[in-house]
Amino acid sequence: MAPTASIRMRKVLAAADGAAPPEFPDGVCAVPFVPALHARPAHALLAAAHPDRGESFDEWWTGLSRDAEFDADTFFIAIDAHGGVAGAAICWNVPFVKDIVVAPAWRRRGLGAALMRHAFAWFARRGHQHVDLKVDSGNVDARGLYHRLGMRELPA
Numbered sequence: 001m002a003p004t005a006s007i008r009m010r011k012v013l014a015a016a017d018g019a020a021p022p023e024f025p026d027g028v029c030a031v032p033f034v035p036a037l038h039a040r041p042a043h044a045l046l047a048a049a050h051p052d053r054g055e056s057f058d059e060w061w062t063g064l065s066r067d068a069e070f071d072a073d074t075f076f077i078a079i080d081a082h083g084g085v086a087g088a089a090i091c092w093n094v095p096f097v098k099d100i101v102v103a104p105a106w107r108r109r110g111l112g113a114a115l116m117r118h119a120f121a122w123f124a125r126r127g128h129q130h131v132d133l134k135v136d137s138g139n140v141d142a143r144g145l146y147h148r149l150g151m152r153e154l155p156a
């Protein structure tokens, strides 16, 4: 297997990125993050997508929520018709996407793109010039999505 590296990617924001809220796929909608309702299901999605991380809910939530750059307002989530967390784009209070995950049943329907556009809009409306993230070079699905959203890879 080819060795993987972490690649930093950047979306340069334009006024249009903050102009209109993104459309979400039918059956899901964006809602404010409520830790008591959404933190555990979001962690379950992350743990399933990244079994190598091995963080318990308590370890993850304590580390995240106590971080100086944590802000519940930039923990963007989408829920399904039953209130289940279908996906999350977890950003710091600086324009950086820490994690994005979509439940397997909801993938390839545009939810990942909608969550990213939601984050772009939030930061664009607050005057930020760009949004960054890091992606593993071997994560073909995620890299394809980010390129399609106009993100560019930054030199190492």
Ligand SMILES: CC(C)(COP(=O)(O)OP(=O)(O)OC[C@H]1O[C@@H](n2cnc3c(N)ncnc32)[C@H](O)[C@@H]1OP(=O)(O)O)[C@@H](O)C(=O)NCCC(=O)NCCS
Residues within 6 Å of the ligand: 049, 099, 100, 101, 102, 103, 106, 107, 108, 109, 110, 111, 112, 113, 114, 134, 135, 136, 139, 141, 142, 144, 145, 148
């Ligand atoms: C990466 C991830 C968040 C993408 O979420 P997603 O909801 O599947 O993303 P989208 O549906 O917006 O886009 C994914 C692909 O589906 C395609 N797609 C979107 N709507 C579609 C539809 N209705 N029918 C068919 N394909 C569709 C998109 O064109 C895109 O294709 P591309 O990658 O060739 O551009 C998801 O795969 C995931 O959670 N992976 C595990 C966690 C992870 O790796 N996170 C990233 C860490 S950096």
